[in-house]
Each structure stands twice: as C-alpha cells, then as structure tokens.
Amino acid sequence: MKKDVKKIISILLVLLLASSVFAKTRKIHVAHTVTNVPYDFLDEKGKADGFEIAVLKAVDELLPQYKFVFHGVSDEELLIGTEAGKYQLGSKGAWMTAERAKKFIIPSQPLAASVIGIAYRAENKDQIKDLESFARYSGKLIPISPQSAQYSVIQDYNDKHADNQIKLVPSDVFDIADSYLWVLEGRYDAYFVLKLSFEKNVLNENGPYHQFADKLAYVPYKGIPTWPLFNKKESQLAADYDKAVQELRENGTISKLSQKYFGEDVFTFVTD
Numbered sequence: 001m002k003k004d005v006k007k008i009i010s011i012l013l014v015l016l017l018a019s020s021v022f023a024k025t026r027k028i029h030v031a032h033t034v035t036n037v038p039y040d041f042l043d044e045k046g047k048a049d050g051f052e053i054a055v056l057k058a059v060d061e062l063l064p065q066y067k068f069v070f071h072g073v074s075d076e077e078l079l080i081g082t083e084a085g086k087y088q089l090g091s092k093g094a095w096m097t098a099e100r101a102k103k104f105i106i107p108s109q110p111l112a113a114s115v116i117g118i119a120y121r122a123e124n125k126d127q128i129k130d131l132e133s134f135a136r137y138s139g140k141l142i143p144i145s146p147q148s149a150q151y152s153v154i155q156d157y158n159d160k161h162a163d164n165q166i167k168l169v170p171s172d173v174f175d176i177a178d179s180y181l182w183v184l185e186g187r188y189d190a191y192f193v194l195k196l197s198f199e200k201n202v203l204n205e206n207g208p209y210h211q212f213a214d215k216l217a218y219v220p221y222k223g224i225p226t227w228p229l230f231n232k233k234e235s236q237l238a239a240d241y242d243k244a245v246q247e248l249r250e251n252g253t254i255s256k257l258s259q260k261y262f263g264e265d266v267f268t269f270v271t272d
Contacts, residue, residue, distance in 0.1 A: 027067050028237065030056060031087035034072040038196075038261040039093040039112060039226070042072050051261035052091045052111050052226070055245070058253055062244040066237070079103075082229050088237060090229040095149040100229060107238045109245035110225030112258075113266040116153065117220035118190040119198050121183060124217075128190070131157060131221045135164045140189040142179045143171035150192050153224065180209045180216065195220055196262075223269030 032040040032048060043049040048070035060068040073081065075092060082090035083103050093114065096106060118141075120128050128134045144151045154168050176182070179191040180202065198218045201207040209216070230238045248254050258265045 024065060025067050026065060027069055028060075028089070029087045030068050030070050031073045031078040031081055031090040032070060033075055033078060033092045036093050040091050046072075048072060051257055052093065052228070054257045054261070055111055055248065055254060056091060056228070058248050058257070059241055059244040062247060063240055066240070079229075082231055085231050085233065088231055088234050089241075092229075093226045094229055095224055096227055097149060097152075100227075103229075103232070105230035105232060105234060105238045106227050107230065107242050107245075109242045109249070110270075111228045111245070112226045113223040113270050114226055115195040115220050115223050115266055115269045116150065116192065117195060117198075117218060117222075119180065119183060119193050119202070119216055119218050120190040121186075122215055122217040124189070128217075128219065130219055131166070132161070132164060134190055135161065135166045138189045139164075139166040141166055141168065142176060142182060142188045142191045143169040144192060145171045145174045148174060149224070153221075154192060157221075180212060184212060184215060192221075220269060222271050223266055225270055 032050070032053060034040070034042045036050070038050055039052045040048070040050040053070065056068060056070075060066060071087065078087070078090040078092055081087045090104075091111065093112065094100060095114070100106065118128075118131065118134055120134065124137065127137045141154070144154065151168070151170070154166055158165050158168060179193070182188050183191050195218065198216075202209045202213050202216055202218075204210060207213075228241065230241075245254070254267070255265045258267065
C-alpha cells in the first residue's frame with residue numbers, strides 16, 4: 001500500500017514539474033513571407049523554409065522558454081500584424097530603414113544579409129572592377145526609386161566619395177522592368193541589383209535574360225544586413241534573440257546555414 005502511495009506521489013510530482021515547465025514556455029508567433037527564396041518561403045509540402053527560417057529555428061532550440069510557431073503570410077500582413085502584436089516578430093529579408101526603426105524593435109544582431117552590386121556590359125570588364133572604378137568610368141547608373149533601400153546605399157557611397165560620384169537619379173517607379181536591356185543598349189552603364197536576382201534572372205538557364213549571360217557581367221559591392229522585425233513590446237524577446245544569434249555565429253552554425261542556402265557565407269560581404 002505504501003509503495004502504491006509513493007508511486008502515485010512520484011507520478012504526481014513528475015506531472016507537476018512537466019506542467020510547470022510547459023507553463024513557462026511561451027508561444028511566439030513568427031510571420032514570414034512565402035516566396036522570398038532563399039530567405040523565407042514555403043517548401044513543396046507547405047512548410048516554412050529558408051535561411052532566415054533556419055536561423056530562427058536554431059534560435060528557438062537555444063531558448064527553451066519559447067516555442068516558435070511559423071506563419072506564412074503576405075508582406076503587408078507581416079508588417080501590419082507584427083506592428084499590431086498579432087505576431088511577435090516578422091521575417092522578410094528586411095533592410096534597415098528609419099521608418100521600420102520607428103515601428104519595430106530592431107535587434108543588435110542581423111538575421112541574414114543581401115549581397116548587392118552592379119550588373120554591367122561584359123565588354124567593360126577591363127574598366128569596371130568595383131563601384132569606385134564604375135564611378136570613374138561614367139557613374140551612369142539606372143535610376144533608383146527614393147523609396148528603395150538601394151537608393152540610400154548609393155547615397156551613402158556618394159557621401160563617402162565626394163570626388164568620385166555615382167549619378168544617382170531618382171525613378172518614379174520602384175522597379176524598372178527593362179533595366180538589363182537599358183544597360184545592353186548603352187542608355188546606362190550599370191544596374192544596381194541584388195546578386196541573387198542577377199543569378200536568377202541572368203545566369204540561371206531558365207532566367208528571362210539568360211540569353212544575355214555572355215553580354216552581362218556582375219561585381220558585388222557589399223552585403224547589406226537583413227533584420228527580423230520585433231513588435232515594440234518584445235524587448236526581452238529581442239534581447240534573448242541577440243544572445244542566441246551571437247552563440248550561433250560563434251559556433252559556426254550561421255556560416256554553415258549560409259553555405260547551405262546561398263552557396264557562400266554572405267556575411268563575408270558585410271563590411272560595415
């Protein structure tokens with residue numbers, strides 16, 4: 001009888017401890033975009049995948065007090081829902097902007113990076129080796145929308161190179177569909193574009209501009225960090241995220257995941 005009582009007490013204690021641990025685990029709703037390959041997307045089974053998702057899952061494993069639940073949503077829903085608190089954080093390959101810094105908590109540790117540079121005519125390979133030599137060659141860049149984060153990157157370059165400027169012309173549209181053709185036609189001498197976009201649209205055999213792969217060249221400029229967006233009330237969550245990402249960076253996990261999703265460590269391009 002005493003053995004049965006002790007057994008029951010032991011079971012109750014185990015259940016009590018389990019429920020206590022469960023009660024301390026907070027569910028974190030993570031919004032992410034669904035077509036932003038290879039950053040955030042849904043795989044063929046409809047499950048969250050991508051570099052940023054993989055890093056966040058690794059963060060979740062280091063933080064037993066949280067349980068991350070991923071929700072694939074539209075870009076608009078991600079921003080509105082995270083700001084309103086429906087989601088505690090959002091992941092969309094987001095660059096830092098003043099407007100985002102006002103609406104969300106931007107942590108200290110970036111989540112990923114976008115490598116950006118210039119696409120130009122391959123015939124100019126001897127003259128154009130980087131952004132500085134392009135500026136000396138002509139600096140004639142495809143216009144960029146002032147609402148685009150790319151615009152501020154070129155602005156920052158010009159601020160640091162007063163004697164070697166790039167012609168920064170504002171565009172009234174966010175994306176110019178014929179940018180590659182304008183470069184080939186000689187209307188402009190370079191197109192400021194993401195490395196992944198160039199690879200997808202020009203180098204890839206199924207890319208819409210693959211027929212010009214031998215006529216276009218690309219040189220990277222720098223890596224632009226991308227950030228998770230935390231709801232304004234989630235300062236502790238953001239701080240815990242920072243600690244976890246720092247650990248993942250130091251133990252090589254982030255570098256390995258970058259190699260898996262990008263084929264290279266994109267953080268080697270981040271110089272600032």
